[in-house]
Amino acid sequence: MTIPKINEKQKRRDRYSWIIWGIIIIVIYGWCFSDMKFSHIQESAGMVSKSIFMGLIHPDWAYIYNGSGEDLVSQLIMTLAIAFLGTIIAAIISVPFAFFASRSKNSKYNVTSKVGTFLLTAIRAFPEIVLAIMFIKAVGPGSFAGVMALGIHSIGMLGKLFSESIEEMNHSSEYSIVAAGGSKPQVFALSTWPTILPALISYTLYSFEISVRSASILGLVGAGGIGAPMIMALNTRNWPRVGIILFGIVVMVMVIDGCSGYIRKKLV
Known part of the structure; x- marks a missing residue:
């Protein structure tokens, strides 16, 4: 059995094709940057960039914990609490939404699932930060506005994922319970x-x-958590505080x- 020889022209073309593409990309980028004007860069940009970099590599270690309740550890715990409560609220409320939006194989038109899917999409369309600003105007700034914003927004995402899980589940065990005379609550x-689960x-x-x-x-935007001291540090140019x-x-x-990755692996 003889191995066919590769055409020398083809080998040469494959060898230098990446060089040609590299030159083309460089020319395109050069053409794009040639029309950009850098006259608006401030003279102090270099000094400011240096101070930012030095602040980030020399963080304010004393801010980690000072017992005031406004330190880094306390604010991180508050951030975790906001995320946890918002997720719990969304997980509980999204379960009935998921059953409402899931498509049934026995139904021909799935009108209820389309309505449920539309509601979940509408909820998911609002970004968290927009919801946070709306709740801040309604209930005032603080952690409660952040919890409500995360909870409402997460309903749309969790409801969609839950409904897909319900649609893809194996129904053989349900049929077995029904055949044995089980009721709907028993099947569920x-x-x-x-x-x-x-x-x-x-x-x-x-x-x-x-x-x-x-x-x-x-x-x-004032919805509680670690973002509040961060924006204050940014406004006052306290770069070591921003770094920590x-x-x-x-x-x-x-x-x-x-x-969470470890727990998910155990569940699979």
């Missing part, structure tokens, strides 16, 4: 709920991860991601 308690817990943990990140931002706050947020998010 013995088959439906135990089948979808691991997926519900997994999606709730995933939503909690997202809520932790969102709760860190909602404080920027960012460090705390990164550590908190990494710990939450690791714990």
Whole structure:
């Protein structure tokens, strides 16, 4: 059996094609940047950038905990509490929405599922920060506005994920209970709920991860949490304080991601 020889022209073309594409990309980027004007950059931009960088690499370690209730640890705990309560509220309320929006295989038109899907989409369309501003105007600034904003927004996401889990579940155990003479409450308690519960817990943990990140931002508009001291530090150009706050947020998010990922693996 002889191995066919590769055409020399083809080999040369493959060898230098990436160089040609690189030149084309450089020319395109050069053409795009050639029309940009950098005259609006302030003369103090270099000094400000240096002070930001030096502040971030020399964080204010004394702010981690000072017992005042306004320190980093206290604000991170408040942020976690806001995310946790918002996720719990969304998980509880989204369950009936999920059953309402899930499509039944025995139904031909699925009118109720379309209505439920529309409601979940409408709820999900409002960003958390917009909901936070609305609740701040309604109930005043603070943690309660952040909890309500995260809770309402997460209903749309969790309801959609829960409804998909209900649609994809295996109904064989339900048919067995019905064939044995079981009632609808028995079917739900013995088959439906135990089948979808691991997926519900997994999606709730995933939503909690997202809520932790969102709760860190909602404080920027006055909805409580670590965002409030961060915006104050940014406004006063206290870059060491900004550095330690960012460090705390990164550590908190990494710990939450690791714990929730471990729990989800155990559920699968």
